[in-house]
Amino acid sequence: MIHADLSDRQDGWREQLWTRRLAPDRFEIACLPFFTYGICHRDIVTIDEQHLVSAVVEKSGHxxxxxxxxxxxxxxxxxxxxxxxxxxxxxxxxxxxxxxxxxxxxxxxxxxxxxxxxxxxxxxxxxxxxxxxx
The missing domain is CATH 3.30.70.600 (Ribosomal protein S10)
Known part of the structure; x- marks a missing residue:
């Protein structure tokens, strides 16, 4: 499980994202985000040291x-x-x-x-x- 930082909308707000680990810092999104824009089911993302999404590295087309x-x-x-x-x-x-x-x-x-x-x-x-x- 990782998180998306949504503090640009509300201070301290994060969305929990269920994932499948592909590599130590690469994850495939395994859920349907409710509030996180630009990330969809099966997209591949990287994370930072706080387990926050740092980038979408591959879009799934979903x-x-x-x-x-x-x-x-x-x-x-x-x-x-x-x-x-x-x-x-x-x-x-x-x-x-x-x-x-x-x-x-x-x-x-x-x-x-x-x-x-x-x-x-x-x-x-x-x-x-x-x-x-x-």
């Missing part, structure tokens, strides 16, 4: 679709269930954090259209925010 449900939205639980069902049916690897943050792996050549389609209406209604990171 992308990460992230969605954040608005905590106070009155239909948040129903939206969570709808999104969860859609992602499960898609067969895409995904992770939830606290039932509010969704991270979906988009392997190379994956069309995100079916998932994006379900996000558009709720985003317009102010129920969630979403993005795709490379």
């Amino acid at each position: 992308r990460t679709l992230r969605a954040a449900l608005v905590q106070q939205h009155p239909h948040r639980d129903q939206l969570h269930e709808l999104l969860h069902g859609k992602v499960v049916v898609s067969g895409l690897a995904h992770e939830w954090l606290q039932g509010t943050y969704l991270s979906v792996d988009l392997p190379p050549s994956t069309d995100p259209g079916p998932v994006v389609e379900i996000l558009t209406g709720p985003q317009e209604a102010g129920a969630l925010f979403w993005e795709i990171d490379f």
Whole structure:
């Protein structure tokens, strides 16, 4: 396990990243980052002496679709269930954090259209925010 430094957003903030060690200072990302931009599933990274990501040395071609449900939205639980069902049916690897943050792996050549389609209406209604990171 390594960490990504997110202190540029909030002092002392880090994201824990599950990895597979390839060499003493090289790791393959084995999780779906929720908050770390520019790092996706299966990317290869190096670390510093504090076990913080120091560089992405090889991109995997995977992308990460992230969605954040608005905590106070009155239909948040129903939206969570709808999104969860859609992602499960898609067969895409995904992770939830606290039932509010969704991270979906988009392997190379994956069309995100079916998932994006379900996000558009709720985003317009102010129920969630979403993005795709490379």
